[in-house]
Amino acid sequence: MNPGFVIPTGWSALLPELALTGLIGLILIGDVLLKEEAGKILSGIAVAGLAAVGFLVAAQWDQPARTVLAGMFRMDMLAVFFKGIFTIAALTTVLIARQTPALIRRGLGEFYLLILTATLGMFLTASAGNLLMLFVALEMITISFYVMVSYHQEERSLEAGLKYLVLGSIASGLFLYGLAFLFGTTGTADLTEMAAVIQGGLTESPMLVLGLFLVLSSILFKSACVPFQLWAPDVYQGAPTPAVAFLSVGSKAAGFVVALRLLIELLLPLGGVWIPVVVFLSGATILAGNLGAIPQSNIKRLFGYSTIGHGGYLLIGIAAGSFLGTQAILFYLAAYAFTNLAAFLVITAFSKTTGSDEIRDYAGLSRRSPFLAAMFFLALLSLAGVPPLAGFFGKFLLILSAVDAGHGVLAGIGAIAVVISLYYYLMIVKTMYADEPADPSPVPVPTTLRIMLWICAAGMLGLGLIQKPLVNWAAAAAQTLF
Amino acid sequence: MIHPALFYSFSALTLLGALGAVAARHPMRAVLSLTVSLFGLSGLFVGLGAHFVAVIQILLYAGAILILFLFVVMLVESPETERMNIRNIWVKLLGIGFGAVLLRILWRVIGAGGEPPIAPHAVEGTVEAVGRELLTTYALPFEAASILLLVGIVGAIVLAKRKVT
Structure with missing residues (x-):
């Protein structure tokens, strides 16, 4: 009883x-x-x-x-x-x-x-x-x-x-x-x-x-x-x-x-049902995020679109439905963490002094704070996926997993979107380096943010140049599912 | 096992109540319709042998949460909120479209076969059985839910706090 x-x-x-x-x-x-x-x-x-x-x-x-x-x-x-x-x-x-x-x-x-x-x-x-x-x-x-x-x-x-x-x-x-x-x-x-x-x-x-x-x-x-x-x-x-x-x-x-x-x-046994849907949604998400980001004038709003694009890239790994795809997702997420956090550290330091999140106010940041401008430059390049930074290798692994799973068109969309994203990321870089600042006063960076930025920069460069340890860790973690 | 006639009447009560909640133009009527729907649902729980859940459903939802809804409706009522009329025809059509698709899928699911592939475990829905399960098998989610409630309380206080200048 x-x-x-x-x-x-x-x-x-x-x-x-x-x-x-x-x-x-x-x-x-x-x-x-x-x-x-x-x-x-x-x-x-x-x-x-x-x-x-x-x-x-x-x-x-x-x-x-x-x-x-x-x-x-x-x-x-x-x-x-x-x-x-x-x-x-x-x-x-x-x-x-x-x-x-x-x-x-x-x-x-x-x-x-x-x-x-x-x-x-x-x-x-x-x-x-x-x-x-x-x-x-x-x-x-x-x-x-x-x-x-x-x-x-x-x-x-x-x-x-x-x-x-x-x-x-x-x-x-x-x-x-x-x-x-x-x-x-x-x-x-x-x-x-x-x-x-x-x-x-x-x-x-x-x-x-x-x-x-x-x-x-x-x-x-x-x-x-x-x-x-x-x-x-x-x-x-x-x-x-x-x-x-x-x-x-x-x-x-x-x-x-x-x-x-x-x-x-x-639900991988039901892959025949959901994989085609996710392949389509992945491509649509990548395009929606990257095309939507182009006309933005507010930096946080731009990151709202860019994060949609990155979600689309991560979906590639789900659509692959394979060990390789899972491993790629894990690598990408780790790389994305360092990169995106670096970007938000810069945005925080900038808006603390200037109180602004508008992209046009970033004009001449290279003269107001060369350190912040350089860090932002690095983060934007990594987000776009430029070698030898961490973001590049993450995108590379994801596109590789799409090709391996036979989603050639999706891999193509992923590769093309890198070019689109380079356009709007580099527009920010142009504003920071080429444009004249409206207010040339320097932008101070608090010590904690400076330290965190150095750590993130080390992460972006380190994971991009020496990928092997993280790839191995991602493989060990992905092994759990297969 | 519940008598089919009872099952169908409780189901009808649940569905009509839900329909009323969606269709009502006055928020007060919508809330009251929802109460009817929740009573019907509670009857269905009794039919499944989940007596404790049925009682809690009435005590908590009909008794506490809907009363709260009514308070909110009465306190914030103004001529604009009186009629919740979605004017945009496209929004309406979109909603109807989504509903139709879901109904179509559900229809296929129901038509695919009467019995579910695997019958769920027979559960004993008494207070003792539920309490025992909560503190043994479901101890971790139970504890996690207490943190969830803490978040809710802190969140409500933070958002209700007067504006700091």
């Missing part, structure tokens, strides 16, 4: 998550206790804590894969790889937040808290072994972002927050609806058991296909891909810069870890 009360075991696999939860508690209490100078002390705690979490994540690398807590949590190389990216993004976001005057005015404590809860959500998303866990984790990310995006409480920021909230809620609804169909067809919410049922020959079930497409729509929303990309430019322009930086790197990576877990690991 009374089945044994089984306490789930294996919490030790959750060491980084537990540390992160502790850090969240510390920030929450610290923000209440410290009144004066709370921002500085809290950012110190957040940075130190995230560094410690980073070490705990790194310590899990090369450990054998484990599934603990009744199948809810999976610790494997893929999850650890993604957690590394999330940690770097969160750490940089904390440092960016500290340099954003509008945020400082509104109180930084809560913002740090939201960064950390979003990070915890991302960690759990990467490790989720059950549909229920996955949904809760994704909601944790999205709800944190709703607040971060509207943090300024200026008209633009609120408008961005509202748009993100309405569209995000629809995407969450679609996701849940899709999960219900997946659960109904396979009779289980456990991802490992589900994979076994689907491989047992469920590919013909139309109910499964319906679930698949609903889940796919929601993934496309999270990673800002066609036809759910429209929110990105508005949100990017209106939201506080740190929120945008985190959104572009962390949230995008989270979208793709879900795509890898559900589409590649779980």
Whole structure:
């Protein structure tokens, strides 16, 4: 009558998550206790804590894969790889937040808290072994972002927050609806058991296909891909810069870890149904992002379009449906993290002094701050995919995986879009180097941003010149799925 | 197992309520229709043996969340919000188009075969069974949900805080 009360075991696999939860508690209490100078002390705690979490994540690398807590949590190389990216993004976001005057005015404590809860959500998303866990984790990310995006409480920021909230809620609804169909067809919410049922020959079930497409729509929303990309430019322009930086790197990576877990690991037997769709959407996303970016005059809005383009490139790897594609996605995401964070560090430093995000105000930046201009130049080249930078090798791997999977046209679109993107990225470079500055006063760069920029530059150049270690790590992580 | 007549009447209640919520022009009517829909849904849960979920559905949704909706509707009501009329015909057509596509797919799904390929596990929907599952099998998502609630609370306070100058 009374089945044994089984306490789930294996919490030790959750060491980084537990540390992160502790850090969240510390920030929450610290923000209440410290009144004066709370921002500085809290950012110190957040940075130190995230560094410690980073070490705990790194310590899990090369450990054998484990599934603990009744199948809810999976610790494997893929999850650890993604957690590394999330940690770097969160750490940089904390440092960016500290340099954003509008945020400082509104109180930084809560913002740090939201960064950390979003990070915890991302960690759990990467490790989720059950549909229920996955949904809760994704909601944790999205709800944190709703607040971060509207943090300024200026008209633009609120408008961005509202748009993100309405569209995000629809995407969450679609996701849940899709999960219900997946659960109904396979009779289980456990991802490992589900994979076994689907491989047992469920590919013909139309109910499964319906679930698949609903889940796919929601993934496309999270990673800002066609036809759910429209929110990105508005949100990017209106939201506080740190929120945008985190959104572009962390949230995008989270979208793709879900795509890898559900589409590649779980639903690859149904590849015949979804791969043609994803191939088409990938091409459409690349073109929509890169063509949309051309006429933009606001730097953050331009990055809103450019991030759509990069989402399209990442979809190439999903469309390839192969080990090579997965490996390419992982490399690209790591390279993109360093590159995009570098760009947002520059945008933060620039707008801190000038208070502007308009591209025309970047005129003559090479004379006002040669360091910032050079770093921005490097980041833009890497984003466009110019050798020998990290972005080039990432794009190269993705296009290679498309050719390998027989998607020649998609590979062609990917290659052509590099040229389009070079146009609008180099227009910024021209503004920075060739145009006369309206106000020649120098733009100072705070020390923390300077250090982070050097690290990102080292990442962009290092990953571009010596690709082997990261390629090997990406291969080890991709191995989890195959 | 629920009697077919009961199943169909609860389903009709759910669907008509949902339809009313979408079609109603006055927000107040939309909210009240939603209440009807949630009651019907709760009846369906009882039919599935999920008694706890059925009770929670009424207590939380009909009891708490919809009351909150009503408060919001009454507090922010102004002549402009009184009528939620989507004037743009294209938006309407787009919505109808999406709905039609989804309905078509669902129709095929339903037509494809009566029984689902795998019957879900029979669950015991009592408070004890749900509580036991929450604190053993689902301990991690349960704990994660508490952080989620924390985010919700902090977020609401941050956004409601008076503008700092």
